[in-house]
Amino acid sequence: MTKRSVKPLLALPGILLIFFARYLPGLGGLSGEAMAVLGIFIGSVLLWLFVDITWPSILTLLSLSLLKGVGTAGVIAASFGNTTIWFLVFSFLMTYSLSETGFLRRAAMLFLNSRFAGRGPWAFVLMFLLAVLALGSFIAPTVTFLLFFALHKEMMDAMGLKPGSPLARALMLGIACVTSISCAMTPIAHTFPLMALGFYEAATGEAISYFSYLKIGLPGGIILFLLSFLMLYLMYGRKVREEKVSLAGLKLPPAQPIGAREMFSALVFFAVVLIWLLSGILPDSLRTLTALGTVWPAMAGVVLLAAIPIRSKPALDIRKGLVQGVSWNSILLCAAALALGKYLTAEEYGITALIGRVLQPTMGALGYVGALLVLITATVVMTNFMSNIVTTTVMYNVSAAVLPALALAGTVIAPQTAAILVGICASLAFATPPAIAHIALAAGSDWAGPKDMLLYGSLLAVLCIPVVLAFTLI
Numbered sequence: 001m002t003k004r005s006v007k008p009l010l011a012l013p014g015i016l017l018i019f020f021a022r023y024l025p026g027l028g029g030l031s032g033e034a035m036a037v038l039g040i041f042i043g044s045v046l047l048w049l050f051v052d053i054t055w056p057s058i059l060t061l062l063s064l065s066l067l068k069g070v071g072t073a074g075v076i077a078a079s080f081g082n083t084t085i086w087f088l089v090f091s092f093l094m095t096y097s098l099s100e101t102g103f104l105r106r107a108a109m110l111f112l113n114s115r116f117a118g119r120g121p122w123a124f125v126l127m128f129l130l131a132v133l134a135l136g137s138f139i140a141p142t143v144t145f146l147l148f149f150a151l152h153k154e155m156m157d158a159m160g161l162k163p164g165s166p167l168a169r170a171l172m173l174g175i176a177c178v179t180s181i182s183c184a185m186t187p188i189a190h191t192f193p194l195m196a197l198g199f200y201e202a203a204t205g206e207a208i209s210y211f212s213y214l215k216i217g218l219p220g221g222i223i224l225f226l227l228s229f230l231m232l233y234l235m236y237g238r239k240v241r242e243e244k245v246s247l248a249g250l251k252l253p254p255a256q257p258i259g260a261r262e263m264f265s266a267l268v269f270f271a272v273v274l275i276w277l278l279s280g281i282l283p284d285s286l287r288t289l290t291a292l293g294t295v296w297p298a299m300a301g302v303v304l305l306a307a308i309p310i311r312s313k314p315a316l317d318i319r320k321g322l323v324q325g326v327s328w329n330s331i332l333l334c335a336a337a338l339a340l341g342k343y344l345t346a347e348e349y350g351i352t353a354l355i356g357r358v359l360q361p362t363m364g365a366l367g368y369v370g371a372l373l374v375l376i377t378a379t380v381v382m383t384n385f386m387s388n389i390v391t392t393t394v395m396y397n398v399s400a401a402v403l404p405a406l407a408l409a410g411t412v413i414a415p416q417t418a419a420i421l422v423g424i425c426a427s428l429a430f431a432t433p434p435a436i437a438h439i440a441l442a443a444g445s446d447w448a449g450p451k452d453m454l455l456y457g458s459l460l461a462v463l464c465i466p467v468v469l470a471f472t473l474i
Contacts, residue, residue, distance in 0.1 A: 010050045017043030018063045027354065033068055034349040040064060041344050041397075044336070048390050053329055057336035064339055078342045079335035083295050084198030088334065089326055090298035091189035094269050095139045096325025097305050097316040101262040104147055107135055112151065121167055121245050122237070126229060128155075129174045133225050136182025138273060140189050141427075142327065145179045145438035152447065159245060163446035166239035170232045173456045176442035177228050177430045184427035185221030187213050188273060191330050192388045196423030199341045199396045200415060207294060208416050210276050217424050220471040224428075227463050231456065265305060265315040272301040330389070337393040345400050352401030359398070360405035368411050369473065375399055375418060376468050379425035384461050388436050392426040421472060428464045430457030 021039020047056035111131035136144035187193035305316035383391040429435035
């Protein structure tokens with residue numbers, strides 16, 4: 001039986017749950033409408049995991065619109081009307097401008113052609129991965145990985161290394177895993193952290209500042225980067241020494257002199273990032289700007305890049321950017337997940353209250369640190385075996401259900417902290433191809449295999465748990 005013929009069979013349970021769960025006996029006293037929402041949630045997750053992410057996302061939106069008192073307008077407002085969606089779109093467009101004007105490659109070359117990188121194989125690996133971390137902190141993970149995947153091949157050709165080379169394998173593993181770490185470090189242009197923050201804002205009407213996120217994500221990411229490099233050295237150090245790699249052909253051709261459009265694109269992007277950071281650091285002094293939300297700086301950046309001609313041509317072609325620079329599959333899935341999260345946590349359905357009653361005794365007995373450890377561990381483990389977006393959706397809603405019950409029992413975890421932790425931990429996917437696209441690309445390349453990815457990625461995932469917990473408690 002082919003994969004294509006199996007998919008309809010896998011889709012059937014999900015579709016049945018989406019449309020017929022309302023007729024099942026109510027779990028824990030849930031109403032028919034609440035069972036319908038729960039069925040849409042479970043059915044959508046099954047379809048996303050085992051079938052596809054495109055049409056099931058549209059089916060999720062359609063089925064939510066059929067709920068009593070919701071309608072199409074309500075679902076569209078909760079999905080595509082969510083500010084998180086447009087933050088992602090405008091961030092993707094700015095990142096596309098940085099890529100098209102050549103800034104991203106130039107920034108990478110600063111690391112790779114540095115004098116330190118030529119001191120030896122492991123100095124080269126360190127600088128290469130530092131470039132991944134630095135650029136990946138503010139551009140989408142797929143864009144990050146594809147940029148450095150191409151540079152990896154270019155470098156290996158320059159050094160005469162073939163698939164099977166220990167250095168090439170170590171570097172490919174590092175690129176894939178550091179891409180995930182960089183995604184966890186900041187919410188800028190990163191879908192999963194933004195989804196978690198968006199869920200919180202949709203539920204409470206309050207935005208979590210990026211500075212609050214960075215207090216955990218940034219130092220935690222730096223420590224994880226150092227640990228990932230140390231693991232690579234311990235696993236491949238001897239083999240790389242025995243390989244005796246020559247760095248004579250290491251340097252790539254120097255970049256062309258920086259152009260006006262490239263310079264303008266970089267200045268606009270960093271001005272936007274600065275506004276985001278200052279709004280979190282100085283919320284009282286910049287109250288007027290903060291009140292406008294987080295989307296407007298990216299909107300303004302896109303307008304500047306597309307409207308101002310630099311030597312007769314703007315730095316951003318929006319038409320091309322919307323086609324080539326925006327991951328619409330991710331946008332569609334994110335929109336469906338945001339709408340689903342809104343109705344799943346709505347008080348009138350009572351689903352989160354039921355989940356909270358079930359899980360509260362166990363987590364309450366563990367205390368504050370124990371409850372945080374369970375949340376972090378569950379999210380890290382889940383994201384390494386299934387879609388990051390599914391993990392974000394499931395774990396945010398589980399935490400939203402459990403936190404009120406824990407608070408009544410005396411264990412108070414701030415909902416903002418839980419949202420940040422879900423966003424960070426859902427990004428820390430390293431071990432298996434289903435986790436995220438760039439892990440699948442690395443595992444399917446000639447440079448590293450699924451077994452390499454599983455061993456190295458699983459060990460790194462285990463290390464993530466105490467590191468994230470430590471910086472949450474600090």
